[in-house]
Amino acid sequence: DAGITQSPRHKVTETGTPVTLRCHQTENHRYMYWYRQDPGHGLRLIHYSYGVKDTDKGEVSDGYSVSRSKTEDFLLTLESATSSQTSVYFCAISDTGGADEQYFGPGTRLTVT
Amino acid sequence: GNSVTQMEGPVTLSEEAFLTINCTYTATGYPSLFWYVQYPGEGLQLLLKATKADDKGSNKGFEATYRKETTSFHLEKGSVQVSDSAVYFCALRGSARQLTFGSGTQLTVLP
Numbered sequence: 001d002a003g004i005t006q007s008p009r010h011k012v013t014e015t016g017t018p019v020t021l022r023c024h025q026t027e028n029h030r031y032m033y034w035y036r037q038d039p040g041h042g043l044r045l046i047h048y049s050y051g052v053k054d055t056d057k058g059e060v061s062d063g064y065s066v067s068r069s070k071t072e073d074f075l076l077t078l079e080s081a082t083s084s085q086t087s088v089y090f091c092a093i094s095d096t097g098g099a100d101e102q103y104f105g106p107g108t109r110l111t112v113t
Numbered sequence: 114g115n116s117v118t119q120m121e122g123p124v125t126l127s128e129e130a131f132l133t134i135n136c137t138y139t140a141t142g143y144p145s146l147f148w149y150v151q152y153p154g155e156g157l158q159l160l161l162k163a164t165k166a167d168d169k170g171s172n173k174g175f176e177a178t179y180r181k182e183t184t185s186f187h188l189e190k191g192s193v194q195v196s197d198s199a200v201y202f203c204a205l206r207g208s209a210r211q212l213t214f215g216s217g218t219q220l221t222v223l224p
Contacts, residue, residue, distance in 0.1 A: 004156075033212075040216050041216060042117075042202055042214035042215050042216040042217050043157070043202070043212075043214040044214070045211055045212070048211070058211065090156055090157070092156075092157075101147070101159040101162065102159075102212060103159075104156035104157040104158070105156050106154075106155060106156050107155075107156055
């Protein structure tokens with residue numbers, strides 16, 4: 001299994017508070033991704049990174065920011081959490097942006113009350 | 114833009130039944146196509162892939178053929194097991210090198 005961990009695995013927070021989710025990899029893969037999974041929508045890309053300090057927006061980036069200060073860590077921040085951001089968040093990594101598959105972490109279940 | 118449409122679930126089958134989960138896509142150019150599987154409480158795992166037209170991906174008894182003429186990538190298995198119960202996602206990667214997922218199909222296999 002690819003070495004990907006996510007923390008925390010579960011979090012409950014209140015509307016308006018900032019939240020940071022962490023993805024950590026031990027594979028030295030260049031690309032890292034954050035997705036959210038919601039019923040009826042499959043997985044939707046929030047942000048991705050193609051190297052240290054190199055990030056770009058995905059399909060549903062509003063209300064989220066990311067940072068990647070070193071290869072192994074990719075942080076997702078909800079600047080001011082809203083109930084619509086209640087979801088399961090998955091991190092993924094890949095060695096290249098080409099034909100290689102993406103490897104997914106175990107997910108973080110976030111509930112915003 | 115790119116999109117993936119999967120058959121609505123949930124799908125419930127008896128053990129040893131034949132499985133088909135339909136997937137069609139819309140994309141420009143020549144996307145690569147994937148099936149991912151998600152077991153309860155886990156992240157997604159790649160099940161199989163195909164990178165060009167007429168390629169057949171296969172793994173663990175599952176198969177899917179990249180049909181450009183019908184823009185389809187249907188997942189099939191001849192005899193399902195209880196352990197195949199999971200959510201299955203069809204996905205494509207287009208020129209932007211980002212994955213676009215379908216909404217997922219929940220499969221339950223009964224003994």
